[in-house]
Amino acid sequence: MTTTAAGPATGRSVLAGVLIGVGVAAFIDETVFHQLLHWHHFYDGSTLEAGLVSDGFFHAGGWLAIVVGLFLFADLQRRHATVPKRVWGGGFLGWGAFQVYDGLFQHKVLGLHQIRYEVDLLPYDLAWNISGALGIVVGAVLLAGRARPVASR
Amino acid sequence: MSTGWWPALPLLAVAGAYLAAGLRLHRRGDCWPLRRWAAAAAGVATLGIALLPPLATHAHHLFVVHVVAHLLLAMVAPLLLALGAPVTLALRALPTPGRRHLLAVLHSAPACVVTWPPAVLVLELGGMAAFYLTDLFALAHAHPALMALVDLHMVLAGFLLATLLVGPDPLPRRPGTVGALLTLLVAAAGHDVLAKLMYARLLPAEAGSAADIRLGAQVMYYGGSAVEVALAVALMAAWYARGGRELRRERRRTVSAPAPARAPVSGGHPAPG
Numbered sequence: 007m008t009t010t011a012a013g014p015a016t017g018r019s020v021l022a023g024v025l026i027g028v029g030v031a032a033f034i035d036e037t038v039f040h041q042l043l044h045w046h047h048f049y050d051g052s053t054l055e056a057g058l059v060s061d062g063f064f065h066a067g068g069w070l071a072i073v074v075g076l077f078l079f080a081d082l083q084r085r086h087a088t089v090p091k092r093v094w095g096g097g098f099l100g101w102g103a104f105q106v107y108d109g110l111f112q113h114k115v116l117g118l119h120q121i122r123y124e125v126d127l128l129p130y131d132l133a134w135n136i137s138g139a140l141g142i143v144v145g146a147v148l149l150a151g152r153a154r155p156v157a158s159r
Numbered sequence: 160m161s162t163g164w165w166p167a168l169p170l171l172a173v174a175g176a177y178l179a180a181g182l183r184l185h186r187r188g189d190c191w192p193l194r195r196w197a198a199a200a201a202g203v204a205t206l207g208i209a210l211l212p213p214l215a216t217h218a219h220h221l222f223v224v225h226v227v228a229h230l231l232l233a234m235v236a237p238l239l240l241a242l243g244a245p246v247t248l249a250l251r252a253l254p255t256p257g258r259r260h261l262l263a264v265l266h267s268a269p270a271c272v273v274t275w276p277p278a279v280l281v282l283e284l285g286g287m288a289a290f291y292l293t294d295l296f297a298l299a300h301a302h303p304a305l306m307a308l309v310d311l312h313m314v315l316a317g318f319l320l321a322t323l324l325v326g327p328d329p330l331p332r333r334p335g336t337v338g339a340l341l342t343l344l345v346a347a348a349g350h351d352v353l354a355k356l357m358y359a360r361l362l363p364a365e366a367g368s369a370a371d372i373r374l375g376a377q378v379m380y381y382g383g384s385a386v387e388v389a390l391a392v393a394l395m396a397a398w399y400a401r402g403g404r405e406l407r408r409e410r411r412r413t414v415s416a417p418a419p420a421r422a423p424v425s426g427g428h429p430a431p432g
Binding site: 048049058059061062063065066067069070073074077080081084085 | 355
């Protein structure tokens with residue numbers, strides 16, 4: 007039961023990581039910014055029709071990603087084929103990419119809703135998108151480096 | 160949704176048919192799993208909660224109650240009924256001529272069309288869009304027979320979707336796990352878009368005040384997502400269980416097969432792999 011780092015399990019580790027990362031980004035967006043802080047609005051009147059469609063896939067894709075990602079991860083674990091570094095790399099990449107997609111494309115281009123209302127938006131937008139970009143960089147670095155599967159340790 | 164007790168009649172007929180078929184199997188000595196009995200009973204009970212007073216009566220006056228009843232009727236009950244595997248039960252309980260008829264229907268061209276994932280999505284999302292975004296909502300509330308047809312469509316479309324995703328019933332062509340996940344993604348995104356359109360355009364216009372409609376639309380959005388998460392978990396749990404069975408088979412093979420094959424190789428080389 008050994009799987010080399012270049013085998014299919016590596017791809018699965020990355021995929022599980024990306025899906026969990028995307029799901030975590032969507033989960034934080036929904037619970038923290040929509041429900042707890044009430045910064046994001048369910049609908050703010052300026053949304054384009056394309057924004058509603060994009061938001062529908064964003065919301066549905068977010069929780070679907072976390073369910074599928076966790077099951078993929080459980081499958082890797084029972085096969086002793088997890089490559090932790092690849093899971094983390096995929097996770098940061100998925101989280102960061104989703105954050106930037108939401109922050110630049112959905113908030114700005116489609117006008118879905120803003121991060122917060124009745125405040126100067128610039129620091130919020132910068133923090134949101136720079137943190138996402140950092141996630142992408144960290145993820146890319148982790149994915150580029152060498153990695154070993156758990157089974158070979 | 161209706162305002163009287165008459166929906167109890169078709170519900171009792173459905174429950175009676177399922178009970179009769181299941182008991183027939185038991186008398187014959189065949190096993191019909193307890194979890195399917197439980198799912199079917201819960202499904203019929205959920206339909207009853209959605210279609211009968213007091214919920215159905217209040218649903219006419221308060222939109223958010225209507226939305227709760229709709230989620231029970233069109234999403235929760237169809238999922239439970241699909242897990243009850245009524246078609247499988249019918250195939251096993253019917254005498255041979257009836258079974259042949261049912262199989263002919265299942266293999267017919269119309270059955271192939273309505274169980275094709277894009278067609279199921281059109282039935283599911285199209286029915287919901289037609290009801291909530293057009294005048295059909297007001298029309299159906301004025302004509303009980305039309306409302307009964309709408310309710311029937313919602314239950315059947317939801318049943319097709321749930322069977323496609325997680326139901327044990329046979330289908331002419333069943334999508335793979337990726338196909339099922341994509342179907343679920345489109346259905347869930349479509350539900351989200353419809354709920355936000357209701358919120359944004361204050362539809363259906365006759366449903367009540369702006370605040371009533373906005374509350375109902377949000378309950379639709381989040382309530383629908385909750386059921387869809389359950390569908391995703393059921394879908395992936397089935398995938399995980401299938402993977403586990405394969406893994407156990409593989410391990411049995413690797414434990415029993417290599418021993419005789421490796422026996423003659425004793426030249427000191429370590430076995431590969």
